[in-house]
Amino acid sequence: MNQTRRDFLLTIGAAGAGLSALGAQDVFWTTEEIPDVGWAPGIEERLNSACLICPSRCGIQGRVVDGSLVRIVGNTLHPLSRGGLCPRGLAGVQMLYHPERLASPLVRVGSRGEGEWRSLPPEQAISLLAERLQTIRGNGRPESLAVVAGYCAGTVEDLWRQFFQAFGSPNYVSDAYEDGTDSIMSLMHGIPARPSFDLDGSDLVVSFGASLFESWWSPLQAFVAYAPPGVGGDERPRFIQVDTRFSRTAARAQEWVGVRPGSYAVLAMGLAYVLIRDQLYDDSFVREHVSGFEDFPDEQGRLREGYRSLVMRNYRTEEVSEATGVPVERITSLARSFAESGRSVAVFGPDVTQAPGGLLAGMAVHSLNILMGHVNRPGGILFGDSPPLTPLVPPVLDETARAGSQRPRIGRAPPAFGRGTQALRFAEAIAGAAPSTEVEALLLYYANPLASSSHPEVWRHALEQIPFIVSFSPFLDETALHADLIIPDLLPFERWQDAPAPDSYPYPVWAVAQPMVEPHEGGTHTGDVVLDLAARLGGTVGESLPYDDFLTLLRTRAQGLFSAGHGMVLGSEFEQRHHRQMEERGWWLPEHSEFEPFWEDLVQRGGWTDLYYDETDPARLAWTPNGQIELMPSSLLRALDGEGRGQVPYVFDRTQDVVSVNGFPLRLMPYRVSTLASGTLTLQRWLAEQPSILPDILWTPWVEVSPATAAELGFHDGETVWVVAARGRYRARLKASLGTAPGNVGAPYGLRHPDGELANPLQLLDGSSDPFTGLPSWSTTFVRLERA
Numbered sequence: 001m002n003q004t005r006r007d008f009l010l011t012i013g014a015a016g017a018g019l020s021a022l023g024a025q026d027v028f029w030t031t032e033e034i035p036d037v038g039w040a041p042g043i044e045e046r047l048n049s050a051c052l053i054c055p056s057r058c059g060i061q062g063r064v065v066d067g068s069l070v071r072i073v074g075n076t077l078h079p080l081s082r083g084g085l086c087p088r089g090l091a092g093v094q095m096l097y098h099p100e101r102l103a104s105p106l107v108r109v110g111s112r113g114e115g116e117w118r119s120l121p122p123e124q125a126i127s128l129l130a131e132r133l134q135t136i137r138g139n140g141r142p143e144s145l146a147v148v149a150g151y152c153a154g155t156v157e158d159l160w161r162q163f164f165q166a167f168g169s170p171n172y173v174s175d176a177y178e179d180g181t182d183s184i185m186s187l188m189h190g191i192p193a194r195p196s197f198d199l200d201g202s203d204l205v206v207s208f209g210a211s212l213f214e215s216w217w218s219p220l221q222a223f224v225a226y227a228p229p230g231v232g233g234d235e236r237p238r239f240i241q242v243d244t245r246f247s248r249t250a251a252r253a254q255e256w257v258g259v260r261p262g263s264y265a266v267l268a269m270g271l272a273y274v275l276i277r278d279q280l281y282d283d284s285f286v287r288e289h290v291s292g293f294e295d296f297p298d299e300q301g302r303l304r305e306g307y308r309s310l311v312m313r314n315y316r317t318e319e320v321s322e323a324t325g326v327p328v329e330r331i332t333s334l335a336r337s338f339a340e341s342g343r344s345v346a347v348f349g350p351d352v353t354q355a356p357g358g359l360l361a362g363m364a365v366h367s368l369n370i371l372m373g374h375v376n377r378p379g380g381i382l383f384g385d386s387p388p389l390t391p392l393v394p395p396v397l398d399e400t401a402r403a404g405s406q407r408p409r410i411g412r413a414p415p416a417f418g419r420g421t422q423a424l425r426f427a428e429a430i431a432g433a434a435p436s437t438e439v440e441a442l443l444l445y446y447a448n449p450l451a452s453s454s455h456p457e458v459w460r461h462a463l464e465q466i467p468f469i470v471s472f473s474p475f476l477d478e479t480a481l482h483a484d485l486i487i488p489d490l491l492p493f494e495r496w497q498d499a500p501a502p503d504s505y506p507y508p509v510w511a512v513a514q515p516m517v518e519p520h521e522g523g524t525h526t527g528d529v530v531l532d533l534a535a536r537l538g539g540t541v542g543e544s545l546p547y548d549d550f551l552t553l554l555r556t557r558a559q560g561l562f563s564a565g566h567g568m569v570l571g572s573e574f575e576q577r578h579h580r581q582m583e584e585r586g587w588w589l590p591e592h593s594e595f596e597p598f599w600e601d602l603v604q605r606g607g608w609t610d611l612y613y614d615e616t617d618p619a620r621l622a623w624t625p626n627g628q629i630e631l632m633p634s635s636l637l638r639a640l641d642g643e644g645r646g647q648v649p650y651v652f653d654r655t656q657d658v659v660s661v662n663g664f665p666l667r668l669m670p671y672r673v674s675t676l677a678s679g680t681l682t683l684q685r686w687l688a689e690q691p692s693i694l695p696d697i698l699w700t701p702w703v704e705v706s707p708a709t710a711a712e713l714g715f716h717d718g719e720t721v722w723v724v725a726a727r728g729r730y731r732a733r734l735k736a737s738l739g740t741a742p743g744n745v746g747a748p749y750g751l752r753h754p755d756g757e758l759a760n761p762l763q764l765l766d767g768s769s770d771p772f773t774g775l776p777s778w779s780t781t782f783v784r785l786e787r788a
Contacts, residue, residue, distance in 0.1 A: 030083035048606035050499035050511035056218035057499035104522035142168030142404035150446035166544035168404030180353035190623035196506035199225035201379035204341035209351025215672035246739025265361035270320030274335035285373030292632030343379025390560035420774015430462035511607035567610030583612035701759035704746035725764035
């Protein structure tokens with residue numbers, strides 16, 4: 001291929017112009033609505049609620065006319081989203097009235113997967129499930145019940161876990177999105193939580209592969225920081241995107257730094273080299289709060305090289321430039337900008353951590369924040385608090401529950417420093433059909449592994465081994481087709497649910513989703529189903545969940561907010577600043593003297609928040625035994641020594657990966673798109689018509705290659721190709737993109753063809769993963785392209 005790295009960098013301006021010309025709007029800001037003249041609506045309401053489609057949990061406001069939801073906009077009082085809303089949230093109306101929504105519970109009458117069903121009333125469906133659970137528990141095998149649950153942080157997840165604990169099963173299996181950042185914080189800070197990034201307070205954000213404006217934990221958090229209404233360019237923080245492709249996020253950055261796949265950590269170490277060499281790091285912070293910077297004796301008394309020695313010996317700027325493709329002067333300039341900005345932060349995402357050495361790579365990037373002392377400081381890394389909710393009642397365990405809970409969770413043991421692909425480990429164990437892993441009943445809650453898993457064949461085999469499968473999906477998705485019973489959940493606009501802000505946001509927010517329309521007759525709130533099951537099972541299971549319905553449970557939890565002595569019901573920007581300044585001065589005045597008006601105000605405004613963060617609290621820096629941030633965690637050193645390969649933190653192979661010679665010359669680079677957050681979103685056809693990288697061809701999956709790669713292979717722009725790997729293949733349209741480096745294939749995942757055929761590059765992955773976190777590698781698979 002003739003195009004050089006320098007050619008790739010020089011042509012990026014044209015790529016940016018091409019993306020900008022598409023005119024795609026990724027977020028919509030709520031403005032004052034002007035009523036239509038001469039149109040007299042019926043009964044009209046404006047109700048504040050929360051969007052539950054993705055983890056961002058933005059505040060929304062629904063316009064309801066004559067009992068029908070006709071429009072969704074952003075709730076301007078929500079501190080994270082501030083009136084912004086992405087196309088996914090706007091398309092919620094289409095989801096609510098989708099013609100493919102299940103009209104009632106279904107019980108299978110034919111063979112699995114054939115789609116032969118019989119409708120039955122919700123009461124009868126719940127009774128059928130309760131009878132099955134009573135039989136399982138009566139036989140003394142509560143551990144044979146399992147649930148696979150997607151992202152449901154908040155009271156719904158707490159409810160599921162409490163039910164399973166009281167029932168006696170350890171098999172709550174999470175199929176939620178993992179990025180490994182909690183493992184890194186646990187190792188280095190002793191704090192087992194994902195970090196928060198104070199984008200609002202930063203004056204420079206350097207993102208290492210994090211798709212902040214696309215599919216991050218909260219794209220609205222990034223949009224609010226960089227593009228709030230009425231804020232000009234000079235008032236926005238500076239944003240630099242380090243990425244392997246010219247993504248939408250890169251297009252919105254002031255500067256894009258293109259790097260070779262797998263070289264994020266090397267670049268981070270190159271920046272650290274400059275910071276240390278030029279004495280630009282925060283020496284006092286490192287001396288006072290950080291261990292492992294200098295050489296030190298380990299637990300066996302052996303002298304080990306510290307962080308400084310490893311960086312200075314291995315990462316001379318010229319060598320880093322050669323390994324990453326980033327010019328020497330740009331590395332130096334980036335390091336100095338990071339140091340000179342008083343409030344800078346390095347953000348990293350799955351592009352860093354989802355690799356064979358992802359844990360160590362993430363530590364390398366995060367070490368930049370530690371070097372500059374930008375931890376527990378405005379504009380840096382923060383560890384936010386959870387909302388002070390009233391906890392659920394303590395679970396009561398009978399002999400059956402105690403015995404079942406002591407059984408090991410189904411699946412291979414988790415990796416040393418993470419949960420990895422917990423759902424896939426569960427499926428692999430079931431597919432193995434070992435007697436000790438027998439599952440008699442499986443519940444599926446917002447999980448569709450036959451479509452989302454990288455190994456659907458394993459899941460297909462696992463489902464065949466399970467006698468009774470229940471799905472709570474409101475749509476007949478791929479996995480629900482294999483269920484024996486479907487009890488469709490209500491959609492977010494019909495049910496009560498809390499919506500805590502994701503961990504990426506540094507302040508606690510407890511938003512409330514309330515019903516904006518009458519619930520669908522055939523649907524049932526899954527939270528109410530779980531509470532009903534607990535009551536029917538009775539005994540200690542019923543005692544552990546003594547709530548009449550889910551609304552009662554939410555009100556009980558909100559009592560903790562009412563009595564917390566801090567925070568506020570969502571309010572205007574002026575009210576937020578006033579409350580924050582009062583708390584900073586040690587003052588707090590309650591807005592309500594009784595709970596009932598507090599609850600009514602909370603629901604009307606959309607939730608509760610506390611925007612005060614105490615940067616003086618030393619406990620927010622580290623929970624390690626010595627109270628210091630560990631650059632060289634002892635537990636990690638022991639694990640690396642146990643491997644016997646002589647590997648140490650912060651030392652990475654700088655050589656280029658060897659391209660496969662077995663007929664697969666191109667590196668596959670999967671990525672998430674902004675219009676995809678869960679399996680049900682594929683049903684929102686309006687999202688499929690949003691402008692994509694193929695502006696004239698909609699509803700069609702695509703892959704991106706450089707024009708040089710396309711020319712060398714003899715393909716033209718817009719041609720349909722097969723993406724072929726050792727594990728399989730899928731169809732897609734080819735797009736010759738200047739934003740893709742030669743030799744790479746950019747591949748969005750989760751898209752479908754108009755006939756419903758799935759195009760999922762994750763199902764081509766070679767199976768490599770990080771041995772310490774278990775997270776799969778997204779950039780080690782090679783493919784070839786064939787004409788379709």
